[in-house]
Amino acid sequence: MKRGLVTESHVVIYCDTCGDVLTDADGESICFDTTHQAVGFLNVKVSGWSYDGDxxxxxxxxxxxxxxxxxxxxxxxxxxxxxxxSGAQAACNNCGITKSELAQEN
Incomplete structure (x- = not known):
């Protein structure tokens, strides 16, 4: 039985492009016991996140x-x-960028 303060390692998923961390509904990062478990979660449970083997x-x-x-x-x-x-923000249904943000980029 473990007692007291114990250091353990876990796997957390980060986007390779922007560095964003995969979080739960409360905004907390999700910890996995193994890389295999994390990959399985990405392949089955997470909408929009993907893993291509690399x-x-x-x-x-x-x-x-x-x-x-x-x-x-x-x-x-x-x-x-x-x-x-109108001052309203039109956002892309796919990526979420607003028309005003897009205008600032161009």
């Missing part, structure tokens, strides 16, 4: 990569350029 990619980076190739997906109501007038 690199881990978070949902945001996956979405940004897809948008770089296919373009952003705006909600149909945002096809008209009314957002600057």
């Amino acid at each position: 690199r881990v990619t978070c949902d945001a980076c996956s979405g940004a990569a897809e948008c770089a190739v296919k373009g952003h997906r705006w909600a149909p109501g945002w096809q008209q350029e009314i957002w600057p007038v």
Whole structure:
């Protein structure tokens, strides 16, 4: 039986692109006993995060990569350029970037 303060090692999943950590609903990083367990979790349970056998990619980076190739997906109501007038933020349905953030990048 272990008692007191014990140092143990665990596996935490980080995005290879941006360094974001995989967290639970409360924002706490998820700890796994083994790399195999972490990979199994990515392959079955996590929406948007992926592991290709070499690199881990978070949902945001996956979405940004897809948008770089296919373009952003705006909600149909945002096809008209009314957002600057109303002050509302149109966000890409895929990567989450807003039109104002996109305008600042360009």
